[in-house]
Amino acid sequence: MSTLARKKGFWPTVWDYLTTVDHKKIAILYLIAGGLFFVIGGIEALLMRIQLAIPENDFVSAGTFNELMTMHGTTMIFLAATPLLFAYMNAVVPLQIGARDVAFPFLNSLGFWLFFFGGVFLNLSWFLGGAPDAGWTAYASVALNSPGHGVDFYILGLQISGLGTLISGINFLVTIINMRAPGMTYMRMPLFTWTTFVASGLILFAFPPLTVGIALLMFDRLFGGNFFNPALGGNTIIYEHIFWIFGHPEVYILVLPAFGIFSEIIPTFARKRLFGYTSMVFATVLIGFLGFMVWAHHMFTTGLGPIANAIFAVATMTIGVPTGIKVFNWLFTMWGGSIRFTTPMLYAVGFIPSFVMGGVTGVMLAAAPADYQYHDTYFVVAHFHYVIVGGVVFAILAAAHYWWPKMFGKMLNETLGKITFVLFFIGFHLTFFIQHFLGLMGMPRRVFTFLSGQGFDTGNLISTIGAVLMGIAVVVLLINVVVTSVKGEKVGADPWEDGRSLEWAVASPPPEYNFKQTPLVRGLDPLWIEKMEGKKGLTPAEPLSDIHMPNSSILPFIISIGLFIAAFGLMYHNDYSWGVPVAIIGFIITFGTMFLRSIIDDHGYHIHKEDLLKDDNGGVQA
Amino acid sequence: MHVEEKLTAETFPEQPEKATLEGxxxxxxxxxxxxxxxxxFATLFATFLALRDSTAGGASTQELFDIKLVFVATMLLLTSSLTSVYAIYHMKNFQFGKMQFWFGVTVLLGLAFLILEIYEFNHYMHExxxxxxxSALxxxxxxLVGTHGAHVAxxxxxxxxxxxxxxxxxxNLYNAPKYYVASLYWHFIDVVWVFIFTVVYLMGMVG
Structure with a gap:
């Protein structure tokens, strides 16, 4: 099968994407699916802000508000932020290390489809009797008493999508360990690759506890288990521990790649190499390590006792040190550089003070005695939105503008991009800055309305106006995407003209084999080194020869559908007699397909040297 | 080396599982x-340790466990780990028949272990x-033990x-890594069982 001549048209394209194992196409799938869930989560947020705009509003009921707040958190963390970061990791990391693909292209596709079907399953709850309403943490004490099947959608949907995330994490770890081009030592890897590496390690050790935690919840809710039922000796605090052993590292799974994105953007547009590269790597690894030592700071008020609280408080504050190292390194990278304020750079510059504010409130919350005052108020809501939106979402939007030309071959419109930035930046601070003060004045979080005359009215109205501005910003971004796809001009390999890492050395979008000849990496910022020596392309590390490629496959899609079907069976097995058979059919589909994958040999195919010579749009030109 | 290469005992690499990039x-x-x-498994162990005395008035671990049955099961699984080492030893020497034989013994021992476990669970449920x-226990x-059993199956x-x-x-170099990781998986199952034997059964009978 020669993929150089592929059929064009709508259905062939759909089939191509359903079966693709190419990391660049999987990146586009992650971007579309993650973007869709981002919009859904954003609409849920807007509905909540409309409800809270004025006191004693009856726009949505208390029950619906609980569903909105649960689904907003769950969707944004698991179905929007993580997959959008995976989109950039897939698009960029193999290119940055000079690889032709990830280590396990088949598993890459499987990881995406598992995430996608898990997310669809979770969101179908809106149409099938009500969404989960126990908060994104689904604490057992709340979740076990939630009527209907809402929480079951959460439990089963997250098991499926969590499996996909774990598989993708393992894939990136092996890719970065094994697939680096000659000369690409660990200490020459771009920071985005480094942060992907550490975040994947965190996924590996953090997602299994989540799987166990919600599996135990599943036993209690659906199969008569008693893990969290005090009447038969269970203990609900166990769930809180297990959840946060996952939940806190999850924060770093999201924010480390965000740090990586800004560590790529800032040197590019300051036109200076990253200040303190070694300390940046060290800080990344240290944050990843400490991320597992601090989970109980989410549980200060649970009553663990002063010694446990003190240990976790100190450990939490310690994370401020490597994070501070990073902030100063970004500032020193810009210091004395000749800065270009492109859209991605604007996000980077906006990110630093926004994220530092989230860090400062983080240290405030880490002081256990003070946390007794802040706990469960809007102060906490303000804090984590400053970290997640000010850190992760800014990075996702910055990366969308920065790597769009690499992924799609066209530049997003810079004017519209800057409008998006200004609206989003102002809207963000308008929404969340005031929430610090609402929290300090005592407004509790996760409550669907408030009485007037408590000093909350103006603050909440301002917050809602800010949320609307963020919504408009996202609409402008979507318009930008449409305008660019219709009218945008094709760009070359290095559209920002100051690219430093290997992804800017290949065509935009890159050919399916990425590099015609594997490049030889001669130092940090390999493309910049070649440019400074006056060369046009990279130095090849091998002669031109046949390239081995993996075959595309529909099996990952079918494996994921099997679990999707089985989840319905498990959820309804207490209500309907068809539950158990449907679950069995689903598992047979999944395991049967895995069996087929095991017994059918798949050696891939080769792109021949003669075809490569004809195809001059990519790779290394020595 | 290439996946589809035809190999003999002389040309077969010392570490066939790592001879190709795929491997x-x-x-x-x-x-x-x-x-x-x-x-x-660590999370499941932690949960078990937290709930090991939560019998809710039912049978305690001291009443339930019988050292003879668990000891036999343990010996079966430990031996199966040893026989899988033999299988991999023969794989590295390119002796396919002997490798298949020892993997066959491994499977039989594992199956015996699984049957004992099912008998054990059945015994607890009915007796x-x-x-x-x-109960939470x-x-x-x-x-915990069932997840391990599912891994064995x-x-x-x-x-x-x-x-x-x-x-x-x-x-060949396409299936050698497959055999190798399967044996790794088998060793892992065995190591987990050593902890289950200690933490669940021995501590359950004594502590």
Whole structure:
């Protein structure tokens, strides 16, 4: 099968994407699916802000508000932020290390489809009797008493999508360990690759506890288990521990790649190499390590006792040190550089003070005695939105503008991009800055309305106006995407003209084999080194020869559908007699397909040297 | 070296599982996966330890466990780990028949272990009314030991599939890594059982 001549048209394209194992196409799938869930989560947020705009509003009921707040958190963390970061990791990391693909292209596709079907399953709850309403943490004490099947959608949907995330994490770890081009030592890897590496390690050790935690919840809710039922000796605090052993590292799974994105953007547009590269790597690894030592700071008020609280408080504050190292390194990278304020750079510059504010409130919350005052108020809501939106979402939007030309071959419109930035930046601070003060004045979080005359009215109205501005910003971004796809001009390999890492050395979008000849990496910022020596392309590390490629496959899609079907069976097995058979059919589909994958040999195919010579749009030109 | 290469005992590499890039990827990827599995079992162990005395008036671990049955099961599984080492030893020497034989012994021992475990669970449920639904201890016990048992069952199906699929074509650099990671998985199951034997059964009978 020669993929150089592929059929064009709508259905062939759909089939191509359903079966693709190419990391660049999987990146586009992650971007579309993650973007869709981002919009859904954003609409849920807007509905909540409309409800809270004025006191004693009856726009949505208390029950619906609980569903909105649960689904907003769950969707944004698991179905929007993580997959959008995976989109950039897939698009960029193999290119940055000079690889032709990830280590396990088949598993890459499987990881995406598992995430996608898990997310669809979770969101179908809106149409099938009500969404989960126990908060994104689904604490057992709340979740076990939630009527209907809402929480079951959460439990089963997250098991499926969590499996996909774990598989993708393992894939990136092996890719970065094994697939680096000659000369690409660990200490020459771009920071985005480094942060992907550490975040994947965190996924590996953090997602299994989540799987166990919600599996135990599943036993209690659906199969008569008693893990969290005090009447038969269970203990609900166990769930809180297990959840946060996952939940806190999850924060770093999201924010480390965000740090990586800004560590790529800032040197590019300051036109200076990253200040303190070694300390940046060290800080990344240290944050990843400490991320597992601090989970109980989410549980200060649970009553663990002063010694446990003190240990976790100190450990939490310690994370401020490597994070501070990073902030100063970004500032020193810009210091004395000749800065270009492109859209991605604007996000980077906006990110630093926004994220530092989230860090400062983080240290405030880490002081256990003070946390007794802040706990469960809007102060906490303000804090984590400053970290997640000010850190992760800014990075996702910055990366969308920065790597769009690499992924799609066209530049997003810079004017519209800057409008998006200004609206989003102002809207963000308008929404969340005031929430610090609402929290300090005592407004509790996760409550669907408030009485007037408590000093909350103006603050909440301002917050809602800010949320609307963020919504408009996202609409402008979507318009930008449409305008660019219709009218945008094709760009070359290095559209920002100051690219430093290997992804800017290949065509935009890159050919399916990425590099015609594997490049030889001669130092940090390999493309910049070649440019400074006056060369046009990279130095090849091998002669031109046949390239081995993996075959595309529909099996990952079918494996994921099997679990999707089985989840319905498990959820309804207490209500309907068809539950158990449907679950069995689903598992047979999944395991049967895995069996087929095991017994059918798949050696891939080769792109021949003669075809490569004809195809001059990519790779290394020595 | 290339996947589809025809090999003899002389040309077969010393570490066939890592001779190709695909093999190397599988090797590292599987070790990494086992790291995640370790955390999964660690979480189940922690839950069990927290709930081991929560009998809710039902049978306690001291009343339930019988050292003879568990000891036999332990010996079966430990021996199966040893026989899988023999299988990999013969794989490295390119002796396909002997490798298949020792993997076959591994599967039989694993199957015997699994039958004993099913008998054990059945015994607890009918003699002691000790079920997943009867107490927090029951939930924790069956989930931890049952997850291990499910791993054993999956491992048996996996190794059997490999043996039947490759029975006629012998060893090559495409299936050598597959056999190798299956044996790694089997060792992992064995290590987890050593902890279950200690933490669940021995501590349950004494402590």
């Amino acid at each position: 190397k990827n599988k090797f590292i990827g599987f070790w990494v996966f086992l790291g995640g599995e370790t955390v999964l 002691f009314e000790f079920k997943l639904t009867s 029951g939930s924790a016990f069956y989930t 999956f491992g048996l199906l996996w190794i059997t599939t490999l043996m039947i699929r490759n029975a006629k074509r012998g060893l």
